[in-house]
Amino acid sequence: xxxxxxxxxxxxxxxxxxxxxxxxxxxxxxxxxxxxxxxxxxxxxxxxxxxxxxxxxxxxxxxxxxxxxxxxxxxxxxxxxxxxxxxxxxxxxxxxxxxxxxxxxxxxxxxxxxxxxxxxxxxxxxxxxxxxxxxxxxx
Numbered sequence: 001x002x003x004x005x006x007x008x009x010x011x012x013x014x015x016x017x018x019x020x021x022x023x024x025x026x027x028x029x030x031x032x033x034x035x036x037x038x039x040x041x042x043x044x045x046x047x048x049x050x051x052x053x054x055x056x057x058x059x060x061x062x063x064x065x066x067x068x069x070x071x072x073x074x075x076x077x078x079x080x081x082x083x084x085x086x087x088x089x090x091x092x093x094x095x096x097x098x099x100x101x102x103x104x105x106x107x108x109x110x111x112x113x114x115x116x117x118x119x120x121x122x123x124x125x126x127x128x129x130x131x132x133x134x135x136x137x138x139x
Contacts, residue, residue: 017048
C-alpha cells in the first residue's frame with residue numbers, strides 16, 4: 001500500500017511548483033529579461049515532473065507493478081493500471097523525457113517550447129488531481 005504521507009508531500013510539491021509557474025506565466029517583459037527567469041522556470045518544471053515520477057515509482061513499487069524500465073514507463077504504468085487515464089499517462093510519460101532534456105541537455109533546449117508549456121500546465125494539474133482521487137478511497 002502506498003505511503004499516503006509521502007505521496008501527499010510530493011503532491012504538495014507539485015502544487016507549489018504549479019503555483020509558481022502560473023505566477024511566472026504572467027510575468028512582464030522586465031521580469032522575463034532577467035537572465036535567471038527562464039532558468040527558474042525550467043527548474044520548477046524539473047522539480048514538478050520529478051515529484052510526479054517519484055509518485056509513479058512509489059505506486060509501482062508498492063503495488064508490485066515494476067520495476068519500470070525508466071521514469072516514463074513508470075508514469076505509463078499508472079495508465080495501464082487505471083491510476084491515471086491512459087492519455088494522461090502517455091502525456092506524463094513524455095513529460096519525463098522533457099525533464100531529462102532540461103536536466104541533462106541531451107539536445108539543445110528550445111526555450112520557446114518551455115514558454116509554450118508554461119502557458120498550459122493542465123497536464124500536471126490533472127496528474128495531481130487523478131493521483132489524489134486514486135488515494136482517496138485508500139485512506
